[in-house]
Amino acid sequence: MAATLRDVAAHAGVSIKTVSNVVHEFPHIKASTRERVQASIDQLGYKPNISARSLRSGRTGVIGLALPELSLSYFGELADAIIQAAERRHLVVLLEQTGGGDRDREIAMLSSPRLQLTDGLIFSPLGMSSADAALLNVGYPMVLLGERVFGSPVDHVTMHNVEAAKAATLHLISRGRRRIAVIGAHEGEVIGSAVLRLQGYREALSEAGIPFDPALVGNVGLWHRRDGAEAMRAMIDSGVTFDAVFGLNDALALGAMRVAQVAGLRVPEDVMFIGFDALDETKYSLPTLSTIDPGRDEIADTAVRLLVQRIEEGVTPPVPEVYLADFTVIDRESSAL
């Protein structure tokens, strides 16, 4: 069906290898030959067979991207950014979903044969922990995202979670709030974004001389809108008073903000809100949601850049690189004075 190197070679009256050389822009080719071969390529519509190339050269031009769920806006926007960054480097992305924090599934995915035709993997776990770090010592290039696994042998792109969460909390404090609830903690966990952001929250409180009140911590299962809504309802029902809410991500904050308003609280007058992630929808909620911009494009671009570097250099780095993206506080209606 499709034209092969052999067909082009016959058509142009040269050897197969010469055609291959033209395709790969090898130096020593006469201009006239190059033109003739190129003409044949165009005429026959030759496209290299990637399977064959990959079999021979070991490269596919495909990178894997494994993340929990695309239906969560955060991961949808992240995937968008990563696919664009990959495209800029002439790579395509093969997408694998691992579900909402299923550790076993994440680990199984790491050795899935589906990754065979992939040059490397960008992996955003949600269920694994630092105890599993050694499992990331897989035989192929990998870049890690997120805050679940530290001390692994692979490059890691993440963000200043503690500092950003602290900034978010200080933002509310600077607006005069002292009873700041936090929604999205994971009870009993010692690692992950929830823990780090909670730590930032506590650091901000202590810096401002505000005592930490465990009654103001809303625990959740996942970080969906639904969980934020449920946690807010529970907190309101518990009778605890608060004048601000820090949602550990935007989905939680949005779910919580709705419930607070339904319960008759005015935002921002009675309760201020801030989230984390800078999702597009935070610009259109009522009121618009203040949030932390985690520098998604920067994260995406860096992840792809590091992965390409590892693919080209071969094997695991002696000292894995850890990259921390910059963040910004976005001040919107939900925390306006």
Next chain:
Amino acid sequence: MAATLRDVAAHAGVSIKTVSNVVHEFPHIKASTRERVQASIDQLGYKPNISARSLRSGRTGVIGLALPELSLSYFGELADAIIQAAERRHLVVLLEQTGGGDRDREIAMLSSPRLQLTDGLIFSPLGMSSADAALLNVGYPMVLLGERVFGSPVDHVTMHNVEAAKAATLHLISRGRRRIAVIGAHEGEVIGSAVLRLQGYREALSEAGIPFDPALVGNVGLWHRRDGAEAMRAMIDSGVTFDAVFGLNDALALGAMRVAQVAGLRVPEDVMFIGFDALDETKYSLPTLSTIDPGRDEIADTAVRLLVQRIEEGVTPPVPEVYLADFTVIDRESSAL
């Protein structure tokens, strides 16, 4: 590095072909041999090399999915559903983004060499039109999504746009509204979701004996929240009166609903709202948004099923199949009496 059939064969003391036969569960193999080979496979951690397999057999187990932008919640949720449906059939998905309706980019994507290692494509165009239908006569299996291209030579999974839009409009009418604005029309276009849904809107009006008022049609560029917000602002500024809004998708409706509320209109008392797509976030907006559930899982599953069928049967169908998913009206606070 990785074990090959050759290694396993040597280890088990059989021929390469026998190992291959075991892997493929060929009938005529002695149980004892099968066990011995299987043991060697496990011991050496053999995984088939997909590039080699694909070179030889022409199949990769990868399908392409080309859609506009993952950062739009609708496509994020759609991609999620398609990836899950593909996984159920042991396929992986290679994701390609074509941007917000760039016809040339969509056409270029169709012949991209990146699709080489793909067995087929699920394609959701946003810029092409029925005039381009012939371009879909590509040499590989394809399933089309959406409402841009009709009469193409490939299988097509779409939905009852006209009927669903009509149902949405009738829903508002049944709640006593007569001045129903519609947000999301594409001025001058004659095809696509916007046209079909607008048609459904007009059919509903005419069935209810309500005259069509062009002043109640809000034109937009894209179907993002921002566009809905801008269109609503323009409509309010124009001074036209309305007591309900049909957003041609949820993002438009949500953007518009915010603007309407900021302008002092109460939802649903002064203005009712309904959207289209049943995004997760419509359950958590304030108020929650009534919408049309387009049966996303059904669409995803059918698309993958049809694609697999085409891949297995080879070539283009003599008569392409057109599948229309069922829809449901979801009644929420934004249109509550």
Next chain:
DNA sequence: ACCGGTCATTCCAACGTTGCAGTACTCGTC
């Protein structure tokens, strides 16, 4: 006229797999 060196191109082998053809052995049948 011959040599060394660069340039342009070709030849060969391999990547790991699978389809097909073939072989050798076992068995029940007449």
Next chain:
DNA sequence: GACGAGTACTGCAACGTTGGAATGACCGGT
């Protein structure tokens, strides 16, 4: 006790590509 019909395996070639070595042509210098 030879014969077809299975059963259990093996061997070879090929898929389309690329890396490296090999070949040949050409050119300036001696």
